[in-house]
Amino acid sequence: MSDHPTATPAGAPPGERPAVRSAVPHGDDRRARVRRWKVSWRRRETRAAYLFLSPWIFGFVVLTAGPMIASLVLSFTNYDGIGPTSGVGLQNYQQLFEDPQVATSLSNTLLFTVLRVPLCMAVALALAMLLLRVGRAAGFFRTVFYLPVMTPSVAVGILFLLLFNGNVGLINEVLGLFGIPGPSWTTDGDWVKPGLVLTTSWALGGTVVIYFAALRNVPRDLYEAAELDGAGRWASFRHVTLPQISGALFFTLIVNTIASLQTFDEAYTAFFGTANAQTYSHEAALFYVVYLFQQAFQFMHMGYASALSWLLFALIGLITLVQVKVSKRFVYYEGDVR
Template identity: 40%
Template sequence: MKSNPINEATSQHVQIRPKRKNLLTNFSEYKYGILFALPWIIGLIIFYAIPLFSSIYFSFTTYSILQPGEFIGLQNYKDLFHDPLFWKSVYNTIYFTVFFVPLSIIFGVALAMMLNMKVKGMAVYRTIFFLPTLVPHVALAVLWMWLLNPGFGLVNGLLNTIGIEGPAWLGSETWSKPSLILMSLWGIGQAVVIYLAGLGDIPDDYYDAADVDGANWFQKTFHITLPLLTPVIFFNLVMGIIGAFQQFTLPYTLTQGQGTPANSLTFYVMYLYDNGFKFFKMGYASAMAWILFIIIMALTAVVFITSKRWVHYQGK
C-alpha cells in the first residue's frame, strides 16, 4: 500500500507541536531560575570573569594602576626569568610546600586517630586541638615571635634547661623556614576535623572482621584505616598544595613584608603583592600570577592523575 502524504505530514505536525510546547514551558521555568541566579551571575562576571581576563591582558603590558601602560608582549615573563628575587621566592615556596604538606598529612592523620579513640572527655580534647585554627594569623605571628625569640623565648629557654643551645630561629637564614613550618603545623586543626569525619565514615565491620582474623593494631591501621582514608588524604593533599603555594599572611606579618633574613622568608605571593601594590608594577605582578596558576594547575593535575593508583574508595 502507498502511504498517504497528507497523513505523513499530519503525523509529523502532531509530533512537532508538543516539542514546541515543551520548549515554551521549559523556557518559562528557566526564566525564573535565571532571574533568581542573576545576582550571582552578575557578581561572577564583575568580580571574577572580568578581572581574570583583564589580568591576562595586563600580563603583556606595563600597566601600573596609575598609567594604562603599553603592550610589550612576553617581556614581563622574560624579565621574571632573569629576576634573582623571583627565583628566590620560588625556592622558598617550593621548600615550604615540600616539607609542610607531607608533615601536615602525617601529623594530621596521627592526631585524628588519637582523637578518634573512645576516651571519656574526648570532645574537650578535640576542641583544644581545634582552637589554634581560630587564632588570626597576625596574633599567631606575634605569639610565635615571642616563643621563638632567641634571647628570652620560651622554646630556647626550655632547650637551655636540658643543655641545648637554641638557634636564632626567625633570625637565622637556615632556621627561618623550618620555624614557619612549625608555626603552620600548629594550626592544622581544620584538616584534623576532616580526617576525623573520614575516620567516622569507615564501617566497623572491617575492624570486626580483622579482629576475627587476629589482626593487630598495625595491620588494621595499614590495611584498613589508611587505605579507606585515602580519599580524605587526597582532598587535603590538593588543598594543602594550593594553600602552601599561596602562603602570605604569616611570613608577611613576621617580617613586616621584608622577607628577612636575607629574603629567606620572601614567598612567591609576597613578592607578587610587592610588585603589584608596593611598586605598582601590575603587569609584572599579573605575569607572576599566571605563572603561579600554571604551576598549581600542573601539580594538581599530576595529583589527580596519580590518585587512581593510591586512592581507594569504599565499594570499589
C-alpha cells in the same frame, strides 16, 4: 435501540452512520499535552535555579573571572597603576626567567610546601584518631582543635616573633630546660622556614575535622574481618584505615598544597611588616606571593606582578594535575572495582 433516527449528512451513502467526534482527547493529544507541560515545568525550574545562582554568578564574573582576565591583559603591558598603559608583548614573561628573585622565592615556597603539607596531614590524622578514643568529649576537643583556625594570620605572624625569638623566645626557653641550645629561628636562614612551618601548622583544625568525619565512616566490620585474619594494629591501619579515608587524604593534600604555595600573611607580617624588619633574613623568608606583592604594591610594577600571578596559577594547575593523575593509583572510592 434509539427511537430517534440519526440524520444522514447530505452526500453520504444511504445507511452509513456519521462519524461522532469524541470529547475525550486521543492518546497522541494527551502525550503532547503532557510533553508541553513537562517542558514548561523544566523551563520554570531552570529560571528558578538561575535566579538562586545569580548572586554567585555575579560574584564570580565581577570578583574572580573579571580580575583574572584583566590581570592576563595587564601581564602583556607596562602598567604602574597610575599612568597610561603600554604594551610590551612577552617582555614580562621573559623577565620571569631572568629575575633571580623569582627562582629564590619559588625555591623557598616549594621547600616550605614540601615541609608543611606532610607534617600537617600526619599530625591532623593523629589528632583525629585520638578523637575517636575520647567518646563524648570528642565535640569539645574538636572545637579546641579548630579554634586556631579562627586566629588572624597577622596575629600568627607576630606570635612567631614572640615564640621563636632566638634570645628570649618561649621555644628556646623550653629547649634550654632539656639542655638543648635553641637556634636563631628568625635570623638564621636555615631555620626560618622550619620555624614558619611549625607556626603555621598549628592551625590545622579544619584538616582534623575532615579526617575525623572520614574515620567515623569506616565500616567496623572491616576491622573485625582484619582482626579475624590475624592483622595487627599497624596492618589494620595500613590496609583498612588508609584506603577507606584515601579520598579525604587526597582532598586535604590538594587543599593544603594550594594554601602552602600561596603563603603570604605570616611570612610578610613576621619578616617584612615589622618596624625592625631589616634585622631578619629576608632571603630565606621571601616567598613567591610576598615577592609578587612587593612588585605590585611596593614597586608598582603591575604588569610584571600580573605575569608573576599567572606563573603561579600555571604552577598550581600543573602540581594539581600531577596529584590527580597519581591519585588514581592510591585513592579508593566506595564502589570502585579494583
